[in-house]
Amino acid sequence: MRKVLLLSVSSMIFLSSCVSKKLYTDLQAKQKETQDLLNSATVKLNSCLEERASATARSQALEEQVQDLRNYNDNLQVLTAKGASNIEKTLESMKEKDLKITRLQDALTKKDSVTLALVTSLKREVGINDPDIEVNVEKGVVYISIADKLLFQSGSYVVTSRAKEVLGKVATVVNGKPDFECMVEGHTDSRSYSKPPLLDNWDLSVKRATSVVRELQELGVSPSRLVAAGRSSYVPVADNxxxxxxxxxxxxxxxxLPKIDQFYDMIEKEMKNLAAGN
Known part of the structure; x- marks a missing residue:
């Protein structure tokens, strides 16, 4: 009986020991499975967190781009409006400049027309067929070149009677052009000259110019329109x-020539207007 009881107890202990080990093994297996699931979930969670961070960064970048585009669009609209305004102002300025340039060209054309009419009058009145008288235009200025033998005796600065006839015709044309002035230039050759009270060719050229100026004044040309100048021998037209x-x-x-102050005042005024238009 005792043996049977001992056997029964031993069996129970053995069975109890076997069940506990199996359960432990199952628990270990479940724990491992659970840990694997946890690790997998952790990996997925970390991946999701990384994707979320990346998506957030992309979203912020896109929002910044959208804001930049909005700002660019706003600035573009402002610039477009300013550009249209500037173009309109530029076109208006160009029209004003064209008008001023046209007015300036008209003034120059008018001057050229008056100059041409003056040359025609002088050639008709003075007598272009005389080889000792030349009427021409040089750099926009009308000039009459008269050989000294028509105006003066050799070495003299007293105007001859024939010269008075020629200068009378010049005075008639000049008096008909009140907006013009006369500059009289005396020229000599290069041979030395000294005849008291004159010292040299400078004196002779100036005295001849003043003699012609006085004659034109006596013929009715206003002295305020006359200028006397001596060039001596330093502007020759041929070798001596x-x-x-x-x-x-x-x-x-x-x-x-046109009254310089009036003509250039007009030119200066128009040029200032053009500069102001810039």
Whole structure:
């Protein structure tokens, strides 16, 4: 009986021991499975967190781009409005400049027309067929070149009677153009000259110019429109190597030109208007 009881107890202990180990093994297996699931979930969670962070960064970047585009669009609208305004102002300025340039060109054309009419009058009145008288235009200025033999005796600065006839015709044309002035230039050849009270060719050229100026004044030309200038021998038209060439250099030039102050005041005014338009 005792043996049977001991056997029964031993069996129970053995069975109890076996059940506990199996349960432990099952628990270990479940724990491992659970840990694996936890690790997998953790990996997925970390991946999701990383994707979320990346998506958040992309979203912020897109929002910044959208804001930049909005700002660009706003600035573009402002610039477009300013550009349209600037273009309109530029077109208006160009129209004003074109108008001012046209007015300036008209003034120059008018001057050229008056100059041409003056040349025609002088050629008709003075007598272009005389080889000792030349009427021409030089750099926009009308000039009459008269050989000294028509105006003065050799070495003299007293105007001859024939010269008064020629200068009378010049005075008639000049008096008909009140907006013009006369500059009288005396020119000599290069041969030295000294005849008291004159010292040299400078004195002779100036005295001949003043003699012509006085004659024009007596013929009715306003003295305020007259200028006397001596050029001596320093502006020759030919070499002073022959008597014929020296005769060409001995001349008096009468320059008929627009009143410089009036003409250039007009030009300066228009140029200031153009500058102000810039």
């Amino acid at each position: 190597d022959t008597a014929e060439n020296r005769a060409k250099n001995r001349r008096t030039r009468i320059l008929v």
